[in-house]
Amino acid sequence: MSKLKARMAPYAMILPGGLWLAVFFVVPIGAMASLSLQQGDLFSGFRQTFHFHTYVDVITQYHDQLVRSFLYGLSTTIIAIVLAYPIAYWIATRGGRHKSTYLFLILLPFFVTFVLRTIAWQFLLADNGIVLSPLKDAHVLPADFHILATSVAVVGGLVYNFLPFMVLPIYVALERIDRSLLEAANDLYASRSQAFLRVVLPLSLPGVFAGVVLTFVPATSDYVNATILGGTGQVMIGNIIETLFIENQDYPQAAALSWVLLTALLIGVFAYARALGTEEVLEVSAA
Amino acid sequence: MSATATATGVRPPAVARRRKRRDKAPVLHAYTWLVIGWLSLPILVMILFGFNDTKGRFNFTWQGFTLQWYRELFQIQDLTTALVNSLTIAIIVTIVSVALGTGIGMALGKYRFFGRGAVDLVLFANIASPEITMGTALLSLFVTLHVSLGYWTIVIAHVMFDIAYVAVTVRARMAGFDKSLEEAARDLGAGSFTTFRLVTLPQIFPGIVAGALLAFALSIDDYIITQFNAGSTQTFPLWVYGASRLGAPPQVNVMGTLVFVGGLLLVLVNMSLLRRRRV
Numbered sequence: 149m150s151k152l153k154a155r156m157a158p159y160a161m162i163l164p165g166g167l168w169l170a171v172f173f174v175v176p177i178g179a180m181a182s183l184s185l186q187q188g189d190l191f192s193g194f195r196q197t198f199h200f201h202t203y204v205d206v207i208t209q210y211h212d213q214l215v216r217s218f219l220y221g222l223s224t225t226i227i228a229i230v231l232a233y234p235i236a237y238w239i240a241t242r243g244g245r246h247k248s249t250y251l252f253l254i255l256l257p258f259f260v261t262f263v264l265r266t267i268a269w270q271f272l273l274a275d276n277g278i279v280l281s282p283l284k285d286a287h288v289l290p291a292d293f294h295i296l297a298t299s300v301a302v303v304g305g306l307v308y309n310f311l312p313f314m315v316l317p318i319y320v321a322l323e324r325i326d327r328s329l330l331e332a333a334n335d336l337y338a339s340r341s342q343a344f345l346r347v348v349l350p351l352s353l354p355g356v357f358a359g360v361v362l363t364f365v366p367a368t369s370d371y372v373n374a375t376i377l378g379g380t381g382q383v384m385i386g387n388i389i390e391t392l393f394i395e396n397q398d399y400p401q402a403a404a405l406s407w408v409l410l411t412a413l414l415i416g417v418f419a420y421a422r423a424l425g426t427e428e429v430l431e432v433s434a435a
Numbered sequence: 436m437s438a439t440a441t442a443t444g445v446r447p448p449a450v451a452r453r454r455k456r457r458d459k460a461p462v463l464h465a466y467t468w469l470v471i472g473w474l475s476l477p478i479l480v481m482i483l484f485g486f487n488d489t490k491g492r493f494n495f496t497w498q499g500f501t502l503q504w505y506r507e508l509f510q511i512q513d514l515t516t517a518l519v520n521s522l523t524i525a526i527i528v529t530i531v532s533v534a535l536g537t538g539i540g541m542a543l544g545k546y547r548f549f550g551r552g553a554v555d556l557v558l559f560a561n562i563a564s565p566e567i568t569m570g571t572a573l574l575s576l577f578v579t580l581h582v583s584l585g586y587w588t589i590v591i592a593h594v595m596f597d598i599a600y601v602a603v604t605v606r607a608r609m610a611g612f613d614k615s616l617e618e619a620a621r622d623l624g625a626g627s628f629t630t631f632r633l634v635t636l637p638q639i640f641p642g643i644v645a646g647a648l649l650a651f652a653l654s655i656d657d658y659i660i661t662q663f664n665a666g667s668t669q670t671f672p673l674w675v676y677g678a679s680r681l682g683a684p685p686q687v688n689v690m691g692t693l694v695f696v697g698g699l700l701l702v703l704v705n706m707s708l709l710r711r712r713r714v
Contacts, residue, residue, distance in 0.1 A: 268477030
């Protein structure tokens with residue numbers, strides 16, 4: 149009896165939270181699939197017609213925005229790796245007693261609401277704002293120069309908002325490296341750059357991989373940066389989904405497009421995690 | 436560890452000294468501070484322009500110092516309502532998701548059982564899923580069931596994305612968990628509740644607090660998932676986003692500043708408590 153009770157213990161502990169995730173996370177993905185295969189409108193109601201053609205429609209119609217989103221997500225991720233790696237490396241190897249202080253400073257933006265941070269950039273980069281205005285007055289820049297409503301502003305905003313997600317896992321991976329391995333490399337006459345390229349870099353890659361997932365997914369599916377910092381030429385797939393769902397209330401199209409984005413990203417992430425080991429990616433992401 | 440010590444000890448002092456000087460890496464040091472400055476710039480601007488003596492609704496150029504917006508903080512009724520909603524939602528969500536997430540985290544950290552991989556997979560999918568598709572999927576469910584959107588659908592949504600974070604944080608804390616302590620308590624006649632309260636809970640408590648802080652922060656910060664499941668209910672991020680098209684009033688900066696300072700204080704207090712505990 150007591151043995152059975154002990155066997156059931158983990159299930160009893162998981163049940164309440166597991167039920168919540170099943171009902172409000174797993175089932176909704178099915179509900180969205182079902183909604184995407186319906187036809188109709190808000191007034192006459194939606195009927196389940198298994199109209200798969202909606203998927204073809206949305207992919208052809210919003211092809212440009214899909215491609216743009218993936219390009220922006222990719223650029224954001226690459227720039228973030230380049231910016232984040234040296235910081236993570238410096239904090240992990242030279243941070244000394246102040247490691248946690250430096251990490252805290254890197255995480256400081258997270259204490260300000262995401263939307264508000266992005267609006268602060270809109271303010272800073274405004275055509276006649278506090279940065280560009282003086283430069284224009286001094287004729288350093290032409291009067292019609294602008295940063296807002298360009299790809300640079302949107303990708304810059306994305307990098308700004310997600311950079312800490314890249315620094316943190318790389319730092320964790322670097323921090324875990326056994327210092328005696330470096331001593332060994334040194335003893336075996338490896339130069340500093342050889343030791344870095346053949347010992348440190350390979351051992352830190354799991355951190356980079358975790359950072360890629362944590363940055364690429366939110367950057368590709370974001371629409372807040374594109375709305376606040378971009379213009380009509382920077383519309384991302386998230387903007388389309390938002391408009392279709394909330395303003396047009398064209399639920400089938402919106403649901404179909406959402407499904408396309410979800411499957412594209414999740415297949416990518418799972419294939420990636422499988423190739424590198426789920427545990428590793430999840431573990432470093434969690435830490 | 437001892438191998439490292441001997442290796443360093445054996446090295447001639449001159450080489451060690453040269454290595455140390457070179458080890459400072461001043462370029463990377465300066466670069467790190469440069470990026471920290473870049474990351475902090477919008478925060479400084481937000482704080483500064485909460486003190487700006489601006490005349491109209493447009494808060495774009497520096498007009499002089501004032502405390503007017505701190506005095507008139509709650510003058511904009513809708514904004515106040517939105518902030519109160521954000522805070523009460525975050526509190527409810529934190530309590531519920533800590534209660535639900537801790538169970539999952541403990542079970543994963545303590546037991547090997549059938550279905551463990553599936554639970555892991557759901558948590559991973561939840562954390563890795565793009566926010567927008569979690570928001571639209573939940574909205575699809577509400578649309579299908581004709582649930583009207585508002586305060587409680589926001590609570591449901593936030594708990595949905597917070598549980599996994601709490602579970603993962605608690606599980607990480609369970610890694611060094613010593614099962615024999617629980618067995619010892621049982622052997623000494625403690626019931627399962629007493630064992631939990633006196634032995635298990637104190638060990639995982641820092642993990643629970645960290646999970647709670649994370650859950651609170653994610654809830655109060657969330658824009659994307661909230662937007663799809665809010666109906667006409669406003670939260671602080673939603674109101675700010677809506678106002679940004681017209682130019683946000685300075686009270687937004689003040690509230691942002693207060694939330695920022697409040698969050699910093701919470702984390703710093705928690706960190707110093709943890710440090711005292713360890714000593």
